[in-house]
Amino acid sequence: MRRQSGEHFLGCRIKGVRNNSHSNYATDYFRMDGLGNDQLKLTGKSADYLGVDGQLKYEARIKAIPEGGSMTLKGSRLKIENANAVTIYFVAATNFINYKDVSADEHARVEEMMAHLEGSSFTKMKQSAVEDHKKYYDRVSLTLPTTNNSYLTTDERMSKIQTEPDPQLATLCYNFGRYLLIASSRPGTQPANLQGIWNNDMNPAWDSKYTTNINTEMNYWPVETANLSELSEPLITMVKELTDQGAEVAKEHYGAGGWVFHQNTDLWRVAAPMDGPTWGTYTVGGAWLTTHLWEHYLFTRDKEYLKEVYPIIKGSIDFFMDFLVEYPGKDWLVTNPSNSPENPPKGEGYEYFYDEVTGMYYFTTIVAGATMDMQILKDLFAYYGEASEILDIDRDYAKTVVAARDRFPPSQVGRDGMLQEWTEDYEQMEDKHRHFSHLYGLYPGNVISPNRTPEFIGPVKKVLEQRGDGGTGFSRGWKMALWARLNDGDRANSIFKGYLKEQCYASLFAKCGKPLQVDGSLGVTAGITEMLIQSNEGYIELLPALPTEWSEGEFKGVCARGGFELDFSWKNKELISTEVLSKVGERFRLKTNKKVKVFLDGKPVSVKKRANKIIEFNTVKGKTYTITEI
Secondary structure: OEEEOOOOEEEEOOOOOOOOOOOOOOOOOEEEEEEOOOEEEEEEEOOOEOOEOOOOEEEEEEEEEEEOOEEEEEOOEEEEEOOOEEEEEEEEEEOOOEOOEOOOOHHHHHHHHHHHHOOOOHHHHHHHHHHHHHHHHOOOEEEOOOOHHHHOOHHHHHHHOOOOOOOHHHHHHHHHHHHHHHHHOOOOOOOOOOOOOOOOOOOOHHHHOEEOOOHHHHHOOOOOOOOOHHHHHHHHHHHHHHHHHHHHHHHHHHOOOOOOOOOEEOOOOOOOOOOOHHHHOOOOHHHHHHHHHHHHHHHHOOHHHHHHHHHHHHHHHHHHHHHOEEOOOOOOEEOOOEOOOOOOEEOOOOOEEEEOOOOEEEEOOOEOOOHHHHHHHHHHHHHHHHHHHHHOOOHHHHHHHHHHHOOOOOOOEOOOOOEOOOOOOOEEOOOOOOOOHHHOOOOOOOOOOOOOOHHHHHHHHHHHHHHOOOOOHHHHHHHHHHHHHOOOHHHHHHHHHHHHHHOEOOOOOEEOOOOEEOHHHHHHHHHHHHHHEEOOOOOEEEOOOOOOOOOOEEEEEEEEOOOEEEEEEEEOOEEEEEEEEEOOOOOEEEEOOOOEEEEEOOEEEOOEEEOOOEEEEOOOOOOEEEEEEO
16 A cells, blocks of 8 residues: 655554454464564464364564655554655465465465565556456446436435436446456455455454355356356365365265265365254255356366366265155155255244254254255256266266256245245245245256246246345345346346445445345346346347346447357447357357348358247357347
């Protein structure tokens, strides 16, 4: 950071913070020192807890370089007087290498970083940081209509958009989500957790963990479409690491093969059930994360990558092939125990109880074969079948897996006309619940769609109507994407405005009630994308859920499944230009109501018409195709 003159002196201190909730006060957990005549140093380790010694060690360092004036060091404080400007460098490191290894030398890491700063300057470092960010950020641009309100402060815009259009605010929120991923999910680092890298509490909300019954997955919904594919590496690596303890839990806890992971993990890649039965019986957290590995393949078509992650996908399949049981009185295979995060059914035996694990009164959600479980597994089992075919491996086993999938419970409609959340037609204890677990199959999953399962669209809409447009930040981001998949852009835009009014800080960070979280911000980015482009049905559809207020605009650099990057623009709600870069040479499929011509280097390309208003043409890797209406 750089501080300009304006005060006669500047005081600088680097302070440690004790973890009061977890500390047993038996050890000094940090120490603040001066170093030389221009540096401050903070050293410490993680707190001892319940008889377990803290193993993480850290060192943080500040170095101040004043321009003019004088600087003195007294104890653990620097005092700078009468300087024209001060540049403050901050570096920090821990002894963490990975979830099994904390043998790094944090002091040596800091020394290396400090040596790297020698001869640098604030201007050079700023330029380097900007260039590093821009190499990701500049890949995509979204332009939506600008109004007079677009020039107001963000908090004013968030208020005025409730009654006056300001489409460009959606652009800002879309870009903010990209910023969050670029800043908090670089290759070689940890995945974005509940607060990303923006947590300043020793005991943050929900421990700043990876909650995988929606939140972690939502963080990565926009990573592929936003042309940030390599930023999924931390998530993919975490899934690989979860298979370690996940295999132990599968064997010891369930007597099953493969690997399993539940609803929550952290830096140490714990995979066992936690937080009591209400949450801990969620056995498909790993399965859901594994679908993200498949999505990465769908966008990149990288077969070498698919070979690498195939054992992980198969390991999840192996667990569920052992874990699934027959449902009494039906020829169904279901998960058991199971739950539908985090909504309790209303039926006999479902009542509030005192949970000795959490020490509070809560309810049980345990059922057999919750709808969300079976939807996730329908996707996972289908993806495994495709992976087996693509790689030409384990074909006989894949047939057994697909046959098991055929025995999963079908989607069901309850007596209230809504899609059932559970295998049995239970009522709900919380009819405005923030989660939409049983709508996973519509988004982000691929089990329900207006095209393939139109009979369930009415029941899905009844769920959305009953739950309403309110809820926490992540809930509203999810609702935007769900309504986009239902081709209702105005409803999605209305939910977006409600999110800005009630569940978004002026900084554009989402709220979860009141705590700051990044999931809602990233969910909004994904929802905006789904309003403008969808590619989950095996073809690409442009402007599938365009809000009335977004009558014109331009989207450049956005990615679609099949290895395609698109630039397209529209005016008066009609497409006026489309360019497609084929990154891997796959066949391009587009759903369109218009007659079109396709050109490559000014020459026409042969186009075939298919059913359901779909056109397709072959592409060459690295070539850009222009699509024009006639």
